[in-house]
Amino acid sequence: MTDLTLSDDELGLFTDLYELTMLQAYWAEGMHGSAVFSLFFRNPPAYRNFVLACGQEHAARLATRVHFPRRQLDRLETIGLFREPFLRWLEGFRFSGEILAMPEGTPVFPHEPILEVHAPVAEAQVLETVLMNLITTETVLASKAARITLAADGRPVMDFGMRRMHGTDAALRGVRAYSVGGIRATSNVLGSLRYGLPPSGTMAHSFIQAHHDELEAFRTYGQLYPGTTLLVDTYDTLAAVRKVIRLVREEGLQIGAIRLDSGDLGALARHARDLLDAAGLEHIQIVASGGLDEWTIRDLLVGGAPIDRFGVGTEMGTSVDAPSLDLAYKLTEYDGEPRLKNAPGKQLHPGPKQVWRFSDGNGRYSHDEITCRGEHRDGTPLLTPIIRDGAPLAEPPGITSGRDRAWAAIARFPELMRELEPAPTPYPVQFSEALQRLRRDTIAKLGY
Amino acid sequence: MTDLTLSDDELGLFTDLYELTMLQAYWAEGMHGSAVFSLFFRNPPAYRNFVLACGQEHAARLATRVHFPRRQLDRLETIGLFREPFLRWLEGFRFSGEILAMPEGTPVFPHEPILEVHAPVAEAQVLETVLMNLITTETVLASKAARITLAADGRPVMDFGMRRMHGTDAALRGVRAYSVGGIRATSNVLGSLRYGLPPSGTMAHSFIQAHHDELEAFRTYGQLYPGTTLLVDTYDTLAAVRKVIRLVREEGLQIGAIRLDSGDLGALARHARDLLDAAGLEHIQIVASGGLDEWTIRDLLVGGAPIDRFGVGTEMGTSVDAPSLDLAYKLTEYDGEPRLKNAPGKQLHPGPKQVWRFSDGNGRYSHDEITCRGEHRDGTPLLTPIIRDGAPLAEPPGITSGRDRAWAAIARFPELMRELEPAPTPYPVQFSEALQRLRRDTIAKLGY
Numbered sequence: 001m002t003d004l005t006l007s008d009d010e011l012g013l014f015t016d017l018y019e020l021t022m023l024q025a026y027w028a029e030g031m032h033g034s035a036v037f038s039l040f041f042r043n044p045p046a047y048r049n050f051v052l053a054c055g056q057e058h059a060a061r062l063a064t065r066v067h068f069p070r071r072q073l074d075r076l077e078t079i080g081l082f083r084e085p086f087l088r089w090l091e092g093f094r095f096s097g098e099i100l101a102m103p104e105g106t107p108v109f110p111h112e113p114i115l116e117v118h119a120p121v122a123e124a125q126v127l128e129t130v131l132m133n134l135i136t137t138e139t140v141l142a143s144k145a146a147r148i149t150l151a152a153d154g155r156p157v158m159d160f161g162m163r164r165m166h167g168t169d170a171a172l173r174g175v176r177a178y179s180v181g182g183i184r185a186t187s188n189v190l191g192s193l194r195y196g197l198p199p200s201g202t203m204a205h206s207f208i209q210a211h212h213d214e215l216e217a218f219r220t221y222g223q224l225y226p227g228t229t230l231l232v233d234t235y236d237t238l239a240a241v242r243k244v245i246r247l248v249r250e251e252g253l254q255i256g257a258i259r260l261d262s263g264d265l266g267a268l269a270r271h272a273r274d275l276l277d278a279a280g281l282e283h284i285q286i287v288a289s290g291g292l293d294e295w296t297i298r299d300l301l302v303g304g305a306p307i308d309r310f311g312v313g314t315e316m317g318t319s320v321d322a323p324s325l326d327l328a329y330k331l332t333e334y335d336g337e338p339r340l341k342n343a344p345g346k347q348l349h350p351g352p353k354q355v356w357r358f359s360d361g362n363g364r365y366s367h368d369e370i371t372c373r374g375e376h377r378d379g380t381p382l383l384t385p386i387i388r389d390g391a392p393l394a395e396p397p398g399i400t401s402g403r404d405r406a407w408a409a410i411a412r413f414p415e416l417m418r419e420l421e422p423a424p425t426p427y428p429v430q431f432s433e434a435l436q437r438l439r440r441d442t443i444a445k446l447g448y
Numbered sequence: 449m450t451d452l453t454l455s456d457d458e459l460g461l462f463t464d465l466y467e468l469t470m471l472q473a474y475w476a477e478g479m480h481g482s483a484v485f486s487l488f489f490r491n492p493p494a495y496r497n498f499v500l501a502c503g504q505e506h507a508a509r510l511a512t513r514v515h516f517p518r519r520q521l522d523r524l525e526t527i528g529l530f531r532e533p534f535l536r537w538l539e540g541f542r543f544s545g546e547i548l549a550m551p552e553g554t555p556v557f558p559h560e561p562i563l564e565v566h567a568p569v570a571e572a573q574v575l576e577t578v579l580m581n582l583i584t585t586e587t588v589l590a591s592k593a594a595r596i597t598l599a600a601d602g603r604p605v606m607d608f609g610m611r612r613m614h615g616t617d618a619a620l621r622g623v624r625a626y627s628v629g630g631i632r633a634t635s636n637v638l639g640s641l642r643y644g645l646p647p648s649g650t651m652a653h654s655f656i657q658a659h660h661d662e663l664e665a666f667r668t669y670g671q672l673y674p675g676t677t678l679l680v681d682t683y684d685t686l687a688a689v690r691k692v693i694r695l696v697r698e699e700g701l702q703i704g705a706i707r708l709d710s711g712d713l714g715a716l717a718r719h720a721r722d723l724l725d726a727a728g729l730e731h732i733q734i735v736a737s738g739g740l741d742e743w744t745i746r747d748l749l750v751g752g753a754p755i756d757r758f759g760v761g762t763e764m765g766t767s768v769d770a771p772s773l774d775l776a777y778k779l780t781e782y783d784g785e786p787r788l789k790n791a792p793g794k795q796l797h798p799g800p801k802q803v804w805r806f807s808d809g810n811g812r813y814s815h816d817e818i819t820c821r822g823e824h825r826d827g828t829p830l831l832t833p834i835i836r837d838g839a840p841l842a843e844p845p846g847i848t849s850g851r852d853r854a855w856a857a858i859a860r861f862p863e864l865m866r867e868l869e870p871a872p873t874p875y876p877v878q879f880s881e882a883l884q885r886l887r888r889d890t891i892a893k894l895g896y
Contacts, residue, residue: 016610016611021649022652022654028672076637079647081673128652133616134615136611163464163581166614169452189461189464192465199465209782221469228469235789235894318766324612341657
């Protein structure tokens with residue numbers, strides 16, 4: 001066992017300390033009333049016209065497995081804050097509540113609950129940290145991937161990011177998120193095997209360097225992997241392209257593509273394309289990589305660069321322009337009464353909710369409305385129960401269903417939502433009259 | 449088993465596909481020559497005057513455990529690129545080489561090798577992805593933490609970030625990195641138990657909200673956890689501070705601190721301090737949190753805010769201003785011959801190296817020099833062997849040694865290196881004459 005492992009048994013301790021001290025306080029007070037917690041974000045991340053909710057169905061299922069085996073409680077006891085009777089209670093802990101969530105791949109906007117938990121307050125409280133950590137990761141990565149997919153305008157994008165991502169878990173679950181975000185292949189072997197996104201890879205500069213001769217390295221690789229991609233920028237890119245042409249024309253090597261990884265990718269792609277076409281090798285594709293993001297990809301394509309596929313690493317792997325999401329998990333009801341907090345700039349709407357998405361006559365999405373749970377509308381409700389009585393209601397949906405849902409939805413939004421630049425006005429999201437009234441009444445009752 | 453687990457057995461598959469296809473090519477060609485790979489970064493991340501190298505000793509030890517059990521090879525075989533004799537060879541794979549590394553907590557600058565691997569080319573190649581992923585994560589997080597520690601100017605900083613970090617592995621190993629970066633406590637229960645950073649936590653708004661009355665929530669918590677920190681911004685911050693004062697003065701509740709989590713933290717801290725002091729409660733500390741980073745902490749302290757401790761989450765957890773590091777792992781020697789690549793903007797110096805750190809007469813660091821491995825200097829050599837013949841040379845050093853080393857070193861750098869703003873001139877790092885000559889000779893030999 002290495003410390004890269006988070007075992008099932010440790011899932012309960014993957015939490016903020018205050019969740020457990022609050023649990024002990026609820027337990028000590030006999031507060032077992034039912035609570036509603038809502039998971040949402042307040043501010044759209046930089047430039048994003050939408051966020052692609054991802055990981056919530058998976059996270060909800062993992063949450064039902066949170067438990068506290070005795071040997072983990074013995075570790076917890078060393079902290080010195082917890083009493084033995086509470087630890088015994090914790091040993092019997094099982095999540096028994098209900099979780100509603102938006103389906104994976106749903107485009108989501110500020111204040112819309114992505115997930116709601118209904119459970120005895122302790123059970124709902126203790127899931128906070130693990131749900132937020134898991135959903136943040138996949139949602140941030142899927143949202144960035146969707147932008148890159150949009151920029152590539154139909155050309156396949158491959159994930160090359162695992163080496164620069166934040167740890168092993170992000171690198172692996174990132175593959176799930178990328179798949180939902182429209183990425184078509186991954187260099188990540190284990191991620192590919194776990195989540196079914198096709199594996200993809202070319203060669204590293206080191207392989208060329210280790211050989212006495214670039215041509216010899218190309219020949220070896222091409223013979224071993226017919227249809228492979230050869231990396232041509234180790235020394236002199238266009239000289240390397242000529243070597244590829246020689247190997248294909250004179251030795252019949254089967255090469256699928258060349259990869260450009262540095263320099264002026266647009267100019268090099270054009271030169272390389274000319275050389276390949278002049279040699280009758282129109283079928284050899286051009287792959288570009290090297291610090292790419294949605295903006296550079298768009299600029300290359302606007303500039304007419306004849307690039308067929310993109311490999312994207314660091315920028316997507318850490319979502320460089322917006323690595324975080326201000327996801328919150330807030331109590332909105334306790335013991336049947338609506339609750340809120342009223343800290344400046346962090347307003348909250350009380351009670352369980354539903355999110356409705358409305359279409360115009362042409363099937364295009366027009367606006368969303370956040371309502372109290374009990375209200376009914378003619379639109380599509382986005383939150384559906386996926387966990388009941390602590391158990392999943394169905395098998396987890398496949399990743400392809402998340403991707404299909406995401407891209408069907410993205411196609412139905414107003415054109416400007418698919419642009420890289422922020423739309424002049426955000427997508428309209430309304431709070432229902434009843435929800436606004438409930439908020440006013442709750443504030444009045446609290447006396448603030 | 450959940451998919452949050454990366455087992456020892458799967459460590460070998462936690463890699464980019466091309467590492468394994470290159471391995472098969474090396475194997476097919478009988479290329480078993482010894483290689484040197486060097487791990488370094490080219491560009492300093494935004495604003496950083498130094499990067500705190502972290503995770504490399506730990507990562508090197510994990511790398512020695514990379515292996516390919518048959519059941520994992522059976523999964524690999526499904527990809528359809530690997531031949532059975534190669535898979536059998538992979539089944540016997542063990543790292544047999546040498547790894548040199550800078551000690552954890554070493555401040556490091558562009559182009560300086562943080563770690564070098566000497567091994568048969570396939571063995572060194574296949575460690576690329578896992579080493580980079582592990583070291584990137586901890587180095588990025590430790591470097592951000594060091595800036596926040598510097599900004600807090602002696603006041604303790606607590607890690608509150610796990611919920612917004614990229615996945616479970618980053619959240620957990622982040623605690624190691626934060627410890628090296630000077631952070632004094634963490635809210636992360638499992639991270640604290642694994643790595644020994646003291647656990648810390650207060651309460652969430654939901655705890656206050658779930659109670660009918662804020663005062664009642666404070667009383668319960670204070671009675672259960674003498675010396676605890678109470679969160680005062682759920683409704684009206686100063687009203688809440690008055691409640692805390694009442695509970696302490698009239699009921700003898702033992703409260704260690706109050707926490708401000710929203711609003712104008714400087715003004716609220718001053719008002720709260722005045723109220724507490726006027727009540728004779730000078731011993732009750734003020735903790736601030738809520739979207740803090742090194743800049744806001746510095747501004748608060750420059751403005752005279754009477755804040756005793758800081759809780760930092762998202763900004764540190766994802767290193768928002770610089771979430772990535774352009775770490776590279778490059779072949780610099782094969783079969784006894786220096787190698788390099790010559791892609792534009794990605795120049796490389798060939799051969800195994802040493803990094804020397806020099807001090808002036810007053811014990812202050814003056815400059816670094818990167819030399820060929822065989823050269824000797826009067827400075828302190830930063831790379832030392834930690835793995836030999838595939839096995840660790842010593843027990844892994846404790847985390848406190850990394851922290852002590854980091855902060856002793858940071859204190860010895862020129863004053864401007866400790867500022868948040870980039871120093872007008874970067875810390876001087878020279879390449880030795882011999883190394884520059886070797887580079888010229890290697891380029892001449894390659895004919896580029």
